[in-house]
Amino acid sequence: MGCVPVSMKAIAVEPGAGTPTVIDIPRPEPGPGEALVRTLRVGVDGTDHEVIAGHHGDVPVGSDRLVLGHEAVGVVEDPNGTDLEDGQYVVPTVRRPPNGTNAYFDRGEPDMAPDGEYVERGIVGAHGFMAEYITSPAESLVPIPEELAPLGFLVEPISITEKAIEHAVASRSAFEWELESALVLGNGSLGLLTLAMLETVFDVERTYCLGRRDRPDPTIDLIEELGATYVDSRETPVPEIPDTYEPVDFVYEATGYAKHAVETVDALAPNGVGVLLGVPEPWTFEVDGGRLHRELVLHNKALVGTVNSHRGHFESAIDTLSQLPAWFTDALVTGVYGLEDAEAAFDTADGVIKTAVEFDGI
Amino acid sequence: MGCVPVSMKAIAVEPGAGTPTVIDIPRPEPGPGEALVRTLRVGVDGTDHEVIAGHHGDVPVGSDRLVLGHEAVGVVEDPNGTDLEDGQYVVPTVRRPPNGTNAYFDRGEPDMAPDGEYVERGIVGAHGFMAEYITSPAESLVPIPEELAPLGFLVEPISITEKAIEHAVASRSAFEWELESALVLGNGSLGLLTLAMLETVFDVERTYCLGRRDRPDPTIDLIEELGATYVDSRETPVPEIPDTYEPVDFVYEATGYAKHAVETVDALAPNGVGVLLGVPEPWTFEVDGGRLHRELVLHNKALVGTVNSHRGHFESAIDTLSQLPAWFTDALVTGVYGLEDAEAAFDTADGVIKTAVEFDGI
Numbered sequence: 001m002g003c004v005p006v007s008m009k010a011i012a013v014e015p016g017a018g019t020p021t022v023i024d025i026p027r028p029e030p031g032p033g034e035a036l037v038r039t040l041r042v043g044v045d046g047t048d049h050e051v052i053a054g055h056h057g058d059v060p061v062g063s064d065r066l067v068l069g070h071e072a073v074g075v076v077e078d079p080n081g082t083d084l085e086d087g088q089y090v091v092p093t094v095r096r097p098p099n100g101t102n103a104y105f106d107r108g109e110p111d112m113a114p115d116g117e118y119v120e121r122g123i124v125g126a127h128g129f130m131a132e133y134i135t136s137p138a139e140s141l142v143p144i145p146e147e148l149a150p151l152g153f154l155v156e157p158i159s160i161t162e163k164a165i166e167h168a169v170a171s172r173s174a175f176e177w178e179l180e181s182a183l184v185l186g187n188g189s190l191g192l193l194t195l196a197m198l199e200t201v202f203d204v205e206r207t208y209c210l211g212r213r214d215r216p217d218p219t220i221d222l223i224e225e226l227g228a229t230y231v232d233s234r235e236t237p238v239p240e241i242p243d244t245y246e247p248v249d250f251v252y253e254a255t256g257y258a259k260h261a262v263e264t265v266d267a268l269a270p271n272g273v274g275v276l277l278g279v280p281e282p283w284t285f286e287v288d289g290g291r292l293h294r295e296l297v298l299h300n301k302a303l304v305g306t307v308n309s310h311r312g313h314f315e316s317a318i319d320t321l322s323q324l325p326a327w328f329t330d331a332l333v334t335g336v337y338g339l340e341d342a343e344a345a346f347d348t349a350d351g352v353i354k355t356a357v358e359f360d361g362i
Numbered sequence: 363m364g365c366v367p368v369s370m371k372a373i374a375v376e377p378g379a380g381t382p383t384v385i386d387i388p389r390p391e392p393g394p395g396e397a398l399v400r401t402l403r404v405g406v407d408g409t410d411h412e413v414i415a416g417h418h419g420d421v422p423v424g425s426d427r428l429v430l431g432h433e434a435v436g437v438v439e440d441p442n443g444t445d446l447e448d449g450q451y452v453v454p455t456v457r458r459p460p461n462g463t464n465a466y467f468d469r470g471e472p473d474m475a476p477d478g479e480y481v482e483r484g485i486v487g488a489h490g491f492m493a494e495y496i497t498s499p500a501e502s503l504v505p506i507p508e509e510l511a512p513l514g515f516l517v518e519p520i521s522i523t524e525k526a527i528e529h530a531v532a533s534r535s536a537f538e539w540e541l542e543s544a545l546v547l548g549n550g551s552l553g554l555l556t557l558a559m560l561e562t563v564f565d566v567e568r569t570y571c572l573g574r575r576d577r578p579d580p581t582i583d584l585i586e587e588l589g590a591t592y593v594d595s596r597e598t599p600v601p602e603i604p605d606t607y608e609p610v611d612f613v614y615e616a617t618g619y620a621k622h623a624v625e626t627v628d629a630l631a632p633n634g635v636g637v638l639l640g641v642p643e644p645w646t647f648e649v650d651g652g653r654l655h656r657e658l659v660l661h662n663k664a665l666v667g668t669v670n671s672h673r674g675h676f677e678s679a680i681d682t683l684s685q686l687p688a689w690f691t692d693a694l695v696t697g698v699y700g701l702e703d704a705e706a707a708f709d710t711a712d713g714v715i716k717t718a719v720e721f722d723g724i
Contacts, residue, residue, distance in 0.1 A: 296667030305658030
């Protein structure tokens with residue numbers, strides 16, 4: 001006698017060759033040390049759009065499509081003998097070891113693993129979380145309080161900024177550094193989340209957020225409601241920010257616009273640090289490399305690239321999420337769509353800030 | 363009745379308009395909190411040559427020339443009521459507050475002071491140490507054991523690298539970082555001192571030093587005697603170092619060649635850090651800024667600019683100096699010249715590595 005595999009819905013894409021579609025795939029079975037998680041909500045971000053366009057990431061070996069999704073929250077359906085509890089709300093981390101494990105995973109720093117030493121669920125080489133059920137090693141499932149679960153899909157992007165700020169602060173830890181002014185490059189959902197963190201959790205006195213939108217615009221409203229200053233890059237390019245506003249102690253780049261990496265140095269105050277998070281394509285252009293170099297040296301400036309995050313950053317992110325004001329997250333999340341409306345979650349029309357797909361009600 | 367001021371010999375220059383000459387100036391009198399120091403030896407480095415050429419630094423207000431010298435060792439001639447002792451060997455730090463003091467000096471971090479908040483003796487806005495006597499606040503005079511005094515002029519350049527390495531390590535302190543391979547860009551005296559520190563004090567397993575000299579050359583001999591690999595930039599440009607040798611965990615840039623600032627990112631291994639110390643002139647050239655940005659992000663790389671050093675770095679440098687092998691410092695210091703031969707100390711002919719002017723015997 002055979003058996004009929006239980007199937008489930010998932011959202012997959014052929015990178016560079018299509019739009020995300022709902023497909024039927026077998027429901028996964030948890031292996032040893034893994035729990036089965038019923039997916040509740042999965043966020044959509046810029047990386048998903050880069051994967052869809054074929055600019056970043058890759059399908060799993062042997063597959064011609066990728067199940068999307070790396071910003072998930074779910075509920076444990078079957079602890080399968082792990083320390084997790086039935087009904088516990090969890091957020092999965094993103095990186096997994098490609099073959100067995102390696103030193104980066106062993107010491108809890110998968111975010112520092114180089115190419116070839118990791119896969120990323122929903123991005124590079126492993127299916128993501130946009131499916132009704134997922135399995136995951138228990139140590140990659142971070143418990144989240146029930147009251148935060150509806151916004152649990154924000155934990156992964158917040159964790160990215162937790163890491164970026166941790167690395168920025170570390171780079172300034174050999175001297176007395178005060179983070180009094182900060183500039184976020186980019187008013188997408190990650191930029192806005194970071195701006196909210198800087199304003200409400202890190203208590204940065206003066207914050208700025210750069211975009212290229214005309215008023216009225218909901219992201220500009222959010223920036224100003226947070227108490228930050230909106231900088232229109234068409235009026236005030238990054239290198240002019242010190243003269244127009246002030247040189248800033250901290251720059252957070254979330255645009256993926258390659259000129260911003262070098263212009264960040266111009267925007268920084270002495271002893272400042274810029275963290276880079278965008279992943280641009282190759283692009284050759286002219287740079288005053290002499291001035292860039294001189295500025296970095298004579299004013300003790302630093303540029304720090306950062307990618308991904310580890311479990312500790314997810315835990316910090318859950319604490320941060322609990323501190324973000326409800327009016328902010330209400331305005332940030334512009335749409336949560338059921339599977340039947342999933343395509344709406346990938347819409348990037350004006351007015352859309354942050355969306356998620358809902359696989360099951362909370 | 364008047365009095366005849368006691369005069370002394372000093373070495374001064376009109377930046378950009380001449381060569382260093384021996385002049386007579388009044389011997390300084392220590393003010394409150396200052397000691398009088400009889401100068402023994404003062405080193406010459408690339409910054410002196412940049413000052414002489416008029417590319418860096420500035421004369422003191424109201425003066426048309428600058429007494430050179432920022433790498434000094436001397437002996438206390440008159441403690442003048444300070445905690446120092448008569449006959450104590452000391453190395454002066456370089457930065458001083460321009461008017462009274464400020465927060466950077468108050469917290470012992472003059473190296474982090476921005477433009478306008480410091481002068482640098484012998485470089486920017488204050489006369490240097492190339493004079494038979496100098497005065498200095500006691501807290502800017504770092505005691506050095508008598509047996510190290512003959513090489514005390516190496517303490518300041520070593521302190522520059524102490525700071526650079528401290529800031530580099532700090533920037534990697536948010537994760538487990540192992541410094542197993544290092545590349546020094548530049549085989550001048552600072553590059554060679556740094557290479558010796560990495561090899562003999564920091565026990566870095568594999569080190570490389572980049573230059574553009576033909577064999578036979580005494581700096582290449584020194585590099586190889588230290589156990590490092592000489593990289594000829596004419597054969598192996600910086601971006602090709604990973605393929606020809608290996609990607610390195612740490613790059614120390616001491617060339618002032620602006621393309622090295624961006625090429626450093628290519629030479630780094632994942633999670634590596636490059637410290638920049640050169641001070642180039644403006645120079646616009648083409649850069650693949652997209653690849654630079656992407657590399658920094660996806661491989662968690664960092665670039666850290668660093669300038670000057672504080673008293674703590676001088677203290678570490680004295681300890682480091684005590685650990686450098688005598689054969690190395692013997693070969694590094696190619697000439698110590700009395701005042702009558704002072705011009706020889708500024709000669710940059712082949713075979714010259716590190717020189718000093720001797721104002722008084724030790």
